[in-house]
Structure formats: structure tokens, C-alpha cells
Amino acid sequence: MAGKLKVTQTKSTISHIARNRATVRALGLHGIGTTSTVADNPATRGMVRQVRFLVTVEEIAESEAQEKA
Numbered sequence: 001m002a003g004k005l006k007v008t009q010t011k012s013t014i015s016h017i018a019r020n021r022a023t024v025r026a027l028g029l030h031g032i033g034t035t036s037t038v039a040d041n042p043a044t045r046g047m048v049r050q051v052r053f054l055v056t057v058e059e060i061a062e063s064e065a066q067e068k069a
Contacts, residue, residue, distance in 0.1 A: 003060055005057055005058070006058040007029065009029040009031065009032055009033065009035075011055075013054065020051050023047050026047060027044070027055070037060065
């Protein structure tokens with residue numbers, strides 16, 4: 001799990017509970033189509049699982065994450 005996750009918001013947070021809106025914000029997403037790269041650890045996996053119906057997730061290998069940095 002040492003890699004990174006590429007999280008993209010695919011649906012709006014309008015009409016969803018405040019807890020889900022806060023989780024999406026904490027993942028670094030600000031609207032539909034925005035993408036954020038976050039660490040792949042149990043905490044962020046749990047956050048993604050909490051809002052899995054609002055986002056899509058791709059695993060990024062460690063080497064790819066370093067190339068983009």
C-alpha cells in the first residue's frame with residue numbers, strides 16, 4: 001500500500017449529507033471533474049469507501065507518482 005491513489009469526483013455533493021461533503025473536501029476535491037492524488041493508507045482508503053458513490057479511484061504505482069512530482 002505504499003503507492004498513491006488518484007481520486008476523481010464524478011458526482012455532485014448537492015443533496016448529500018454534510019459528512020459526505022466534508023469527506024470529499026478532505027480528499028482535496030472541489031467539484032465534479034477535479035482530481036487529487038492522495039497517499040494510499042488505511043485512513044484515505046476509508047475516506048474513499050465512505051464516498052465511493054461520488055468518486056472514482058485509480059491506483060498509481062510509486063514510480064509513476066515520483067515522475068509526476
